[in-house]
Amino acid sequence: MSVMKRTAASEQPRLTARTFLEPALYLAPFLIGIIIFTLYPFVNVILISLKENYKLLTGEFSTIGFKNYAQVIQDPNFLNGLKNTGLYVLFVVPISTVISLLFANLLNSVKKLQGLFQTAYFLPMVTSVMAIGLVWKWMFNYDYGLINFGLSLLGVAPINWLNNPLYNLTALVIYGVWSMLPFTIILLLAGLQNVNPLYYVTARADGAKAPMIFFRITLPLLAPTIGLTLIINMIYASQVFSELFPLFNGRPGSAYSLYTVVYYLFDAFYVKWKLGYAAASAVILFLIVLTLTGIQLFIQRKWRNY
Amino acid sequence: MQIKIDHLTKKFNDVTAVDDLSITLDSGKLIVLLGPSGCGKTTVLNILSGILPVTSGRVFFDDKDVTDLPPERRNVGLVFQNYALYPHMTVLGNICFPLEIKRIPKKERLEKARELAELVHVTELLQRKPSELSGGQQQRVATARALAKDPQLLLLDEPLSNLDAKLRVEMREEILRIQRAANITTVFVTHDQEEASSIADQVVLMKQGLLQQMDTARRMYDEPVNYFVADFLGAPPINKLHGTMQEGKFQFRDSDVRCEFPLLRAVMNGTDVILAIRPESVIVPAGDIKLRSLVVERYSIGKDELSLLSVEGQQMRAYISGDYPIRIGDALDFSLKNKGVFLFDAKTGERLS
Numbered sequence: 001m002s003v004m005k006r007t008a009a010s011e012q013p014r015l016t017a018r019t020f021l022e023p024a025l026y027l028a029p030f031l032i033g034i035i036i037f038t039l040y041p042f043v044n045v046i047l048i049s050l051k052e053n054y055k056l057l058t059g060e061f062s063t064i065g066f067k068n069y070a071q072v073i074q075d076p077n078f079l080n081g082l083k084n085t086g087l088y089v090l091f092v093v094p095i096s097t098v099i100s101l102l103f104a105n106l107l108n109s110v111k112k113l114q115g116l117f118q119t120a121y122f123l124p125m126v127t128s129v130m131a132i133g134l135v136w137k138w139m140f141n142y143d144y145g146l147i148n149f150g151l152s153l154l155g156v157a158p159i160n161w162l163n164n165p166l167y168n169l170t171a172l173v174i175y176g177v178w179s180m181l182p183f184t185i186i187l188l189l190a191g192l193q194n195v196n197p198l199y200y201v202t203a204r205a206d207g208a209k210a211p212m213i214f215f216r217i218t219l220p221l222l223a224p225t226i227g228l229t230l231i232i233n234m235i236y237a238s239q240v241f242s243e244l245f246p247l248f249n250g251r252p253g254s255a256y257s258l259y260t261v262v263y264y265l266f267d268a269f270y271v272k273w274k275l276g277y278a279a280a281s282a283v284i285l286f287l288i289v290l291t292l293t294g295i296q297l298f299i300q301r302k303w304r305n306y
Numbered sequence: 307m308q309i310k311i312d313h314l315t316k317k318f319n320d321v322t323a324v325d326d327l328s329i330t331l332d333s334g335k336l337i338v339l340l341g342p343s344g345c346g347k348t349t350v351l352n353i354l355s356g357i358l359p360v361t362s363g364r365v366f367f368d369d370k371d372v373t374d375l376p377p378e379r380r381n382v383g384l385v386f387q388n389y390a391l392y393p394h395m396t397v398l399g400n401i402c403f404p405l406e407i408k409r410i411p412k413k414e415r416l417e418k419a420r421e422l423a424e425l426v427h428v429t430e431l432l433q434r435k436p437s438e439l440s441g442g443q444q445q446r447v448a449t450a451r452a453l454a455k456d457p458q459l460l461l462l463d464e465p466l467s468n469l470d471a472k473l474r475v476e477m478r479e480e481i482l483r484i485q486r487a488a489n490i491t492t493v494f495v496t497h498d499q500e501e502a503s504s505i506a507d508q509v510v511l512m513k514q515g516l517l518q519q520m521d522t523a524r525r526m527y528d529e530p531v532n533y534f535v536a537d538f539l540g541a542p543p544i545n546k547l548h549g550t551m552q553e554g555k556f557q558f559r560d561s562d563v564r565c566e567f568p569l570l571r572a573v574m575n576g577t578d579v580i581l582a583i584r585p586e587s588v589i590v591p592a593g594d595i596k597l598r599s600l601v602v603e604r605y606s607i608g609k610d611e612l613s614l615l616s617v618e619g620q621q622m623r624a625y626i627s628g629d630y631p632i633r634i635g636d637a638l639d640f641s642l643k644n645k646g647v648f649l650f651d652a653k654t655g656e657r658l659s
Contacts, residue, residue: 221394
């Protein structure tokens with residue numbers, strides 16, 4: 001009887017100063033960091049987005065309302081940014097995922113020097129975006145660039161990637177896809193390495209060919225990992241900004257036509273000094289990404305079937 | 307289908323996993339590859355399936371040389387220790403998949419799958435996912451999947467090692483039943499001698515890549531060719547009493563007690579030998595030729611009474627009927643049966659008697 005009682009009690013410990021304070025103390029270092037650097041700024045951005053004519057230094061503002069939002073969603077630059085960001089995400093995320101899948105598969109079947117190849121593929125991740133961007137800027141160069149050289153070998157006329165506004169987005173997408181690869185490949189490779197190799201042995205012994213094994217076994221088993229990379233990459237790609245700088249000398253495209261949402265935010269904050277607009281655009285982006293992620297998670301849960 | 311393995315050798319870098327193995331496995335039989343871990347039994351299985359290439363030697367299925375054929379052209383069914391059921395497919399999907407690969411029409415596929423599900427008793431589980439099955443059920447499904455494409459050879463790699471003791475006994479009877487019903491040549495790999503003895507038509511016992519003996523489990527137990535075989539089969543293990551040969555007789559170590567056994571060949575004086583006695587080969591009350599011992603301990607194991615005896619300072623286990631009145635500390639005289647008593651050369655393991 002007494003034993004029964006004790007187990008029951010241990011399942012639901014009473015909240016005392018000790019049972020609360022001790023765990024709280026352990027959690028404190030992490031919690032304080034989160035509150036200062038994540039929670040407070042997050043709440044503050046929402047508040048600022050609601051304050052009209054907010055002054056950062058004095059903290060003054062005229063009224064509270066949705067006027068910042070009304071202004072932002074009428075601003076052609078913001079709408080343009082929304083469109084460009086959308087297109088960027090739409091192209092970069094699926095293309096980079098498919099390419100990564102290919103490379104991850106190849107890497108996974110490499111027996112010798114696998115570690116070396118993995119490191120090589122991961123290197124771009126630890127290299128500065130600016131440095132790589134400058135290399136790409138050279139590669140995109142109209143007269144001397146590698147890409148136009150390659151095209152010329154195929155008999156294609158050179159393309160003015162960086163100075164013709166028509167091709168700006170394409171150049172950005174190509175660079176974006178490339179910069180997304182290492183992280184995606186590593187994630188997918190980790191997923192692939194979790195697949196029990198005996199599935200392949202069995203399937204192969206049953207006579208399955210590589211495409212069938214890939215589509216019927218590898219892909220379904222990798223679905224959770226693919227879903228994860230899609231979500232992470234979508235969130236990351238929707239914040240496209242720093243990629244613009246090296247390619248277009250700090251401008252949003254050669255004719256100021258390649259605004260992205262985050263570039264708009266940057267512009268509103270640092271250049272135009274419109275804090276309310278910047279905050280409002282940040283909140284709008286956040287809501288869009290949140291919605292998309294939610295939809296994606298929902299679909300993924302339906303997919304995931306084991 | 308009859309399988310012939312001819313002078314098979316498999317090396318992994320410097321390690322010889324299988325050393326010049328030549329055996330013939332009869333059609334329709336259940337053959338167990340038995341041995342301690344690292345003995346090369348799984349290597350042989352993987353070579354039969356075509357997963358591993360040979361270093362030298364040939365493998366024949368009936369008269370056809372399959373040595374260089376890839377797995378998919380050998381028509382073998384595989385079952386692994388952890389079953390490797392596709393987790394994203396239902397039981398039905400798993401059983402159907404080998405047929406799907408062969409592009410067999412859906413209707414026939416489902417028919418065949420249902421037939422197999424009936425054979426292995428998983429009919430009511432067809433719509434479940436592998437994660438919703440118990441170990442025994444997964445084992446059944448894996449066997450059904452392996453049988454789906456009508457293989458001419460079924461290969462089972464430690465198929466029962468993931469199951470608990472009780473289920474293991476049940477499932478080995480099931481495997482035997484299924485094998486008999488499907489009438490398919492089956493090679494079963496295990497390190498469990500009891501499992502091997504209970505289901506095998508033939509046992510192939512290996513050690514460090516070398517074939518030790520191939521025989522029925524019964525004959526292997528009764529007539530082991532060497533010390534390793536005698537020691538590997540039987541639980542509790544065979545008793546080992548150390549001594550030397552003196553004038554054709556076995557003399558206990560640190561003792562002057564001698565006994566005589568019919569020798570297979572002349573043995574030099576002073577050769578170190580092991581007198582191996584099965585626990586059930588002890589006779590009490592003793593006959594004319596007897597050994598004197600001291601009862602150290604008694605255990606009840608189910609229906610049996612196992613006694614720990616001390617003979618000339620060396621310990622041995624013996625089954626002595628519970629009806630026979632002995633107590634711990636008693637002196638006990640016993641004789642030995644002809645069956646289950648062997649002499650082995652201590653150095654080479656060669657059987658001397």
